[in-house]
Amino acid sequence: MRSSRPPTMNDVAAAAGVGLKTVSRYVNGATNINQELSERIGAAIEALGYRHNLAAASIRPGRSSKVVGLIISDLANPYYSVLARSVERVCTEHGYLLMSASSEEDAGRHRLLVDRLVAQRVDGLVVVPPRQATTSWATSTIVHVPMVLVDRPTGPLESVEVHTVLADNAGGATRATAAMLAAGARRVAFLGDSLELYTMRERLAGYHRALAEADLGGATGTGPIEPIVSDGAHSVEDAAAVVAGFLASGEVDAVFAANNRAAIGAMQAFATAGRRLPLVGFDDFEAAPLVSPAVSVVAQNVALMGRVAAETLLGLIAGEAGPPVTHTLDVRLELRGSER
Amino acid sequence: MRSSRPPTMNDVAAAAGVGLKTVSRYVNGATNINQELSERIGAAIEALGYRHNLAAASIRPGRSSKVVGLIISDLANPYYSVLARSVERVCTEHGYLLMSASSEEDAGRHRLLVDRLVAQRVDGLVVVPPRQATTSWATSTIVHVPMVLVDRPTGPLESVEVHTVLADNAGGATRATAAMLAAGARRVAFLGDSLELYTMRERLAGYHRALAEADLGGATGTGPIEPIVSDGAHSVEDAAAVVAGFLASGEVDAVFAANNRAAIGAMQAFATAGRRLPLVGFDDFEAAPLVSPAVSVVAQNVALMGRVAAETLLGLIAGEAGPPVTHTLDVRLELRGSER
DNA sequence: CTGAAAGCGCTTACAG
């Protein structure tokens, strides 16, 4: 089916009886070409089935590949697929193609992907940093290719500043917790995933702040509010089990679910137990507005995060200078009923 | 930050005082290299910060780029992101990188993406065909690069057979419709998206078959069952409006929602009206098991479709011959309660 | 406006 050797620009030049350079200009859309030569080249390309080879065209240093790399945790996770789509959209607008890869939250695999993408000579990288980097990967990568971080900042090992796009995790968590406190809850539990995750640490800090502010405000009038913290919501099942425990203990009267797996697990536990507690989740999810009562959430503008990251990267690629900046994007508290 | 000219293999060879070829062997993992030279090369690479240039390495004809292209409708759609993740996983297992792009169901953009990916010299393509191709894009593409179709077959304009991975859309629709008929429904409506979509036509055909079989079986005993068909469920809102109409008319006593936007729209219309009809959807979705009653669906094994497509493509790339085959994967009827 | 030459970073036969 496929011929042994695909036709090259040289073949086209020979067939059209013109110089190689003229074919190159034709293919690259130069306008000032003799009408007749132009037609002969077009015919030769058609007849030979010639396809321009962008990979060959881009090996010359300084010439960009017009490909951007994206490293996320897992493309099947809606959070990351929306992010990827948003990055892709910006790339498309600027004539770039996207190469995306899932690190699966594995630092070794993350490192491998960075190296591979750099070897592939992408023009730049949008990266969700690995959970626990054991090497200063960002510092060594930034030397080779422009890079923007998203969702999480660099780790403590890094000795370089990088452009970063974050959501206001702490602020959102504070508002979510405060909403339940305002509705009369007193023993609000934090239900999150591993505190190795930057986003979880931030959300936990925000939760603590809300409790402290309620104390100061004398909102409850009966002494300090004790935090109740679980970082065991690695999966929906784990989260459901923890919440079942909350229900059984009788010591919890509201739940701040710090990611959407936690929120869904809580919903399952409520359904199983036949009774519910006030609930606010972090990150919106498809089912949230469809159940009864609809689940209140802190919603990140994921598409905007992707757009800002991609536009920042494209700016860097285009040569924009300036010190690295961290964008912290606002989140939205979506009150739908479950907070009371 | 980035030096003017990145170091090349030649620079490494000079710095290490060895031939270019030896550096090439070192970089490509050849084992039979003099220990001392090997160490000098390693040190030079480290000192210079050399990175292998895969783009340059792959321009030689016959040498693969180890990159696979994927064209889907929209990466932010969970159906496609799960498909993409599955393709990515197989690629990873075989040392390939994935370049994915969203066609947005636009034939022109689809064509552009195919051309761009071919120009980029991907080793192969996994493609969701465009809804309404006005050119024989598949026929002309297959000449340049191995290709596997997924979710939909080639259009009528194509004069070539291509490996294809499909779900049993018609069979699933028949079973979904039959389940509601069996539960006593008599006026089951089909609620789908544009019939320009292959999958919609197949699901509609399956729906008709279920009605015809019920007639033959004398399931209702009161004459032929009349089909009620709407292809207006382009969005959740549209679907909700159509279902609101069904409820108001009193002429519909069950709904087969032929995609998950239609199912979600139906749920919203039920919630608004305060009463529901038996419902079965096509394609599982996150909220389906979480609502009450839980929504019954026909579930495709999307991950398996991606895997089969990717493995077929990698086989083609590896040189496996044989006539194109169409894989039609089974779907699963997930009965959760809403069918009655 | 057009072409022959040199070169991009790398690998592939070919000698040693």
Added chain:
DNA sequence: CTGAAAGCGCTTACAG
């Protein structure tokens, strides 16, 4: 086991 030469498909100065 190692290296100098030729070549991959293309673009970039440089002449005309």
